[in-house]
Amino acid sequence: MPNRLTRRRLLNSSLLGAGVGVFVFWTAWLDASLARDAFATGYVLYGLVVFLAAYNLRKKLPGLPLGTSRLWMQAHAYLGAGSILVLAAHIGWRWPDGWLEGVLAASFAATWLSGVVGLYLTRTVPQQLARTSEQFVFERIPRLRSRVASDAQATVLAAVRATGATTLADLYANRLHGFFNRPRSLAYALSPTSAARKRLFNELTASRRLLTDAERTAAERLFTLIRLKDDLDFHAARQGLLKKWVFLHIALTWLLLTLGATHGLLALAFRGGPT
Amino acid sequence: MTTSPTTVAAGVAPQRWQAPLDDAMTDTLVERxxxxxxxxxMDETAFPASIPLRGLLKNDTRIRRRAAGEVLMREGDYGDTAFLLLDGQARVTLESLTAAELGLAETPRRAGLGSAIRRTLATVLGPAKPPEVRDRIDARAADQRSVFVQDVSAVLDSKRTALxxxxxxxxxxxxLTRAPRTATVFAEGSVVALEIRWQGLRDLMRFTPAWRAHxxxxxxxxxxxxxxxxxxxxTSLDEQALERVASAIEFATFGSFDWRDLPPDPTAVDPLDRVRREAQVVKQxxxxxxxxxxxxGFARxxxxxxxxxxxxxxxxxxSVLGAEALLSADNASARWPVSIHAVGYLDVLRLPTDVFLAEVGTTSDKVPVADSELPARTLDYLVDRRLIxxxxxxxxxxxxxxxxxxxxxACAATHDGNPRFIRQGPTHDHFQFAHACMHCVDPVCMIGCPTGAIHxxxxxxxxxxxxxTCVGCSVCANACPYNNIQMVEVRAPEGAIxxxxxxxxxxLRAAKCDLCSDQPTGPACQHACPHDALVRIDLSSPHSLASLVSR
Structure with missing residues (x-):
């Protein structure tokens, strides 16, 4: 027997399928009755967009019994997925000619695609984040990074003070200081890898035969701090990506709402004749 | 939770007896x-100067008068007071009453929609408010509600009672056990009783050994x-058989009622040592x-x-432990297939096997079968950290x-602009047990509260x-083994600390999750989670977590 989440997916997909069926039947009926179906589908489409955008408003009102956020999220995802069919029916399955309509269709497509990307990210990124040894709150990461960097420097300086040897200090100055103190590259932010961690581990391992006892103890601590810093960077990159995606999705939604309202007002103003 | 000083306002911290249980307790009543x-x-000199017996009676007790049929305490309610019957006679029910007979609603009422809308509009449309603002900071007695039971006479006629x-x-x-009341007590005629709150009972027991024994x-x-x-x-035993069982039973308590010795970092403790330190109840x-x-309590x-x-x-x-092994083996040679340890503390009744076999042995269909839907390492994790x-x-x-x-x-929006939990905590596999009050089976945070503010x-x-009535003493926050209570600095309406x-x-005030009892939505955290990630579940039995794991 499928588990609860699978059963929910099946149910929601069935409901969406039924909704699409009703919509197809309705547009066929409109077409057969020679009605101005572009207006009818336009109302449905804009209504859908407003409902999908209302989810963000719902999030601002957590104390009100407006339904659980997960119910809204399910409705948002499935209706959002289905909305592309309503758009296709509205624009007659062809790219619009007018510049305003073209921009509007493009903004819809961008919003819809950002939604699809977001769905993928929200289903995959949490599992990547969960695999790290510790979990971090995004807002606390800068402070933790700073603490790790200070700790690494203090560890190396203590080893130098203990023995006077500078082998580990040289390695730290040349290879590790930047890793602990500089931000990661844009490429890392988009697609983080553990290459830097592995490379530094290898360099630190290779240098162990050259180290004094005190430096070896410090090197062990550096292994831990490198791992911690890499995990912090990974969380910052992945959590940051999710936050930036939400920002982009909401910005596109506002653009879509504004352009859609403009398009609707113009269409109504210049419709002419009976509807 | 955030507390950063900005400006200064002055106030006076409430003291233990600033808010007595009942303002009507006078020196004359205490004298009587x-x-x-x-x-x-009782020897008044045995009480310390800071907690005199008369002060205790004046501040931690109150007189309760009840007419015939009225209820003094109700089964199923959580109560932090005990009663001493002073005059008249009362009846205690010896059988459980139904929720309808007890006048209990199926679902506890939550706050109305109106207050939720007002709060939301104030948050969304009003000016930004600093966190933890209190309109008043002086001590006030807690609200007291009367309890009524439906059709008392019919209940008294149909149930077994004792005088x-x-x-x-x-x-x-x-x-004593921080558990729900197990019986309902009605007034038989006109009754006068002294209600003693937990803190007073604790001190009476502490300074009067004879009363403690009683x-x-x-x-x-x-x-x-x-x-x-x-x-x-x-349940199938008649009165005589039940009496024989009762007379054969021994009481045993393992560990300590005041358990709270969870180490700050449980992972730093050797797991073998942890089990060894738990009081052993039986050995495999x-x-x-x-x-x-x-x-x-709980048994590992x-x-x-x-x-x-x-x-x-x-x-x-x-739970009944040992019956299954006893009935599935040759009775004479039955041995414990497991070891049992007390997690924190464990209060058990010991029934000799010969009495069990003589009185109950044939009704083996009632013996619960132990099963666990969670892997052993998860059980280890839950028990080691006492998340159970x-x-x-x-x-x-x-x-x-x-x-x-x-x-x-969502939590911050519904709680003075300051969330009542921290989205961090111990992690096992891909489940995180966040630092939010768990509303424990045995809330040890309540043990030391001097005023009964935490209840x-x-x-x-x-x-x-x-x-x-919170005096900001931090006893509850320090007692919570899970670090789920925070002390926050309160602010005046203009924002000054x-x-x-x-x-x-x-x-300071103790701040913790209240499960959004005054919200129409229930816990705002769970209500606000879009991805089915955050749930509030009962860990005192493994079934809820097993259901979450297999969803």
Whole structure:
């Protein structure tokens, strides 16, 4: 027997399928009755967009019994997925000619695609984040990074003070200081890898035969701090990506709402004749 | 939770007896109480100057008068007071009453929509407010609600009851075990009783050894009667057989009621050492000489594996241990297939096997079969960290949590602009047990509270802090083994941090999850989670977590 989440997916997909069926039947009926179906589908489409955008408003009102956020999220995802069919029916399955309509269709497509990307990210990124040894709150990461960097420097300086040897200090100055103190590259932010961690581990391992006892103890601590810093960077990159995606999705939604309202007002103003 | 000083306002921190249980308690009444038993036998000099007996009676007790048929305490309610019958006679029910008979609603009422809308509009449309603003900071007595039971006479006619006479104490079970009341007590005629809150009862017991012995004896007698009647294993026994079972039973307590010795970092403690330090109740392969009936606390059931013990189950109140092994083996040679340890503390009834076999042995269909849907390492994790104490634990599925913090924002929006939990905590596999009050089976945070500000809601069992009587002493926050209570600096309406005029220190209040008892939506955190990641579940039995794991 499928588990609860699978059963929910099946149910929601069935409901969406039924909704699409009703919509197809309705547009066929409109077409057969020679009605101005572009207006009818336009109302449905804009209504859908407003409902999908209302989810963000719902999030601002957590104390009100407006339904659980997960119910809204399910409705948002499935209706959002289905909305592309309503758009296709509205624009007659062809790219619009007018510049305003073209921009509007493009903004819809961008919003819809950002939604699809977001769905993928929200289903995959949490599992990547969960695999790290510790979990971090995004807002606390800068402070933790700073603490790790200070700790690494203090560890190396203590080893130098203990023995006077500078082998580990040289390695730290040349290879590790930047890793602990500089931000990661844009490429890392988009697609983080553990290459830097592995490379530094290898360099630190290779240098162990050259180290004094005190430096070896410090090197062990550096292994831990490198791992911690890499995990912090990974969380910052992945959590940051999710936050930036939400920002982009909401910005596109506002653009879509504004352009859609403009398009609707113009269409109504210049419709002419009976509807 | 955030607290950063900005400006300064002055106030006075409430003291323990600034808000007495009842303002109507006068010195005259106290004087009269001092002339009746047991107070006339108590040595006033045994009480410290800071907690004098008369002060205790004046501030931690109140007189309750009830007419015939009215209720003094109700089964199922959480209560932090005990009663001493002063005059008249009362009846205690010996059988459980239905929710309808008790006048209990199926679902506890939550706050209305109106207040939720007002709060939301104020948050969304009003100016930004600093966190933890209090309109007033002086101590006020907690609200008291009357309790009524439907159709008392019909209930009295249809149920078995026992008579209570002046001088008898009742209600002490719920107070001592921080558990729901196990019986309902009605006034037989006109009744006068002295209601004693938990803090007062604790101090009376602490400074009067004879009264402590008396309360302990009552606790044992009453708990045995109640427990046997509620155990399915004994439901088919007639009165005589039940009496034989009762007379054969021994009480045993392992560990300490005041358990809270969870190390700051449980992972730093050797797991073998941890189990070794737990009080052993039975040892694997020892002969089964008696059955164990868990009355309160938790038992770790484990089997030897390698050099250590592997947890295979944990059991709480109502469990029967040993019956299955006893009935499935040759009775004479039955041995414990497992070891049992007390997690924190464990209160058990021991029933000798010969009595069990003679009275109950043939009704083996009532013997519960132990099973566990969770892997042993998960059971180990839950028991080692005593997360099994949580009734409303916040568990976050990290494989689904996008770290959007909608839960944190929702909590802050509904709680003075300051979230009542921290979205961090111990992690096992992909589940995080966040630092949010778990509304424990045994809330040890309540043990040391000097004013009773931290208490259980009588109807729902939710552990709440009465802001009006909290003195900011931090005892509850320090006692919570899970670090789920935070002390926050309170602010005046204009945003200034309030400082105590006497000590010059910021005034503090205990802040913790109240399960959004005053919200129409229930817990705002769970309501706000878009991805089904955050749930509030009962960890006192493994079934809820098993259901979450397999969803």
């Amino acid at each position: 109480l001092m002339r009746v038993a047991p107070f006339n036998q 209570l006479s002046p001088g008898e104490v009742f209600g002490e079970l719920a107070v 309360i302990d004896r009552l606790y044992r007698d009453n708990s045995l009667r109640v427990h046997l009647r509620a155990t399915p294993l004994f 392969d020892d002969p089964i000489e008696y059955l164990l009936l868990v009355r309160s 059931v484990s089997v030897a594996q390698g050099e250590g013990q592997r947890t295979i189950a944990y059991h709480g109140k109502g 104490n949580g009734v409303e634990a916040m568990v976050i599925d990290l494989d689904r949590c996008t770290r959007c913090d909608d839960c944190v924002r 259980r809601d009588p109807a729902t069992g939710v552990v709440r802090v009465n802001d009006a 309030v400082f105590d005029q006497v000590t010059g220190q910021p005034l």
